[in-house]
Amino acid sequence: MKVQDHGNNLIQLTYYGFVNVYLLREDDGFTLIDTALEGCARSIVQVARQFGQPIVRILLTHAHADHSGGLDAVHALVPDAQFVMPARDARFLSGDMSLDAGEPQDRLRGGWVIRKTAPDRLVQEGERVGSLEVIATPGHSPGHCSFLDLRDRTIIAGDAFQTMGGVAVSGTFKPLFPLVYYATWHKGLALASARKLRALEPSRLAVGHGRVLKEPLAAMDHVIAQAARKVEELEPRASSLAH
Numbered sequence: 001m002k003v004q005d006h007g008n009n010l011i012q013l014t015y016y017g018f019v020n021v022y023l024l025r026e027d028d029g030f031t032l033i034d035t036a037l038e039g040c041a042r043s044i045v046q047v048a049r050q051f052g053q054p055i056v057r058i059l060l061t062h063a064h065a066d067h068s069g070g071l072d073a074v075h076a077l078v079p080d081a082q083f084v085m086p087a088r089d090a091r092f093l094s095g096d097m098s099l100d101a102g103e104p105q106d107r108l109r110g111g112w113v114i115r116k117t118a119p120d121r122l123v124q125e126g127e128r129v130g131s132l133e134v135i136a137t138p139g140h141s142p143g144h145c146s147f148l149d150l151r152d153r154t155i156i157a158g159d160a161f162q163t164m165g166g167v168a169v170s171g172t173f174k175p176l177f178p179l180v181y182y183a184t185w186h187k188g189l190a191l192a193s194a195r196k197l198r199a200l201e202p203s204r205l206a207v208g209h210g211r212v213l214k215e216p217l218a219a220m221d222h223v224i225a226q227a228a229r230k231v232e233e234l235e236p237r238a239s240s241l242a243h
């Protein structure tokens with residue numbers, strides 16, 4: 001496990017070399033963003049203690065197993081922490097794998113697990129969680145959300161982007177790290193979400209898999225253009241919708 005500091009508020013923990021979780025410093029303690037896998041829970045809680053603050057909130061970007069796997073085990077260690085979850089993906093955690101009528105009916109991909117920790121709070125686009133603003137970024141999963149730190153414009157983007165195996169928009173095939181590609185539900189929506197995050201002009205891009213990028217705009221522009229070309233080849237209509 002590797003620990004890296006980014007600015008004043010963000011601590012990145014990397015497990016097995018490829019799964020990130022983040023501890024975000026707030027006035028009342030840490031918000032833990034994503035929980036990796038079950039076996040990481042004790043270590044996550046220990047790192048927070050070493051940095052001198054309790055975990056007061058657990059927040060997930062989406063329901064996939066490599067982000068929600070540690071949820072129950074972390075929650076058992078810090079039972080007073082509030083569990084905050086994007087409303088749409090919360091259904092998957094309870095085992096409801098249905099798609100809504102208004103959603104693309106593409107097959108759900110990636111690993112899913114049922115977790116017993118029930119959300120204390122469900123959030124949607126535009127709501128605040130401490131210093132974070134919730135940004136709906138569907139595509140990788142139907143209810144995937146990213147989080148904008150309003151203090152310094154860091155974006156914690158979950159799997160809306162990846163930087164492992166090269167920077168990419170979710171759904172772009174990266175041979176050195178294809179996991180995000182294989183788990184992506186809808187490439188057209190993922191592209192639209194990537195553009196939405198770029199338009200927020202983040203100062204830092206923190207992702208679920210790979211290193212944190214500082215001043216990421218040029219890299220984001222580059223990979224958004226790449227993804228747009230691919231989506232256009234595959235689904236001309238989806239790409240015009242994504243504009």
Ligand SMILES: [Zn+2]
Pocket residue numbers: 064066067159208209
């Ligand atoms: Zn992931």
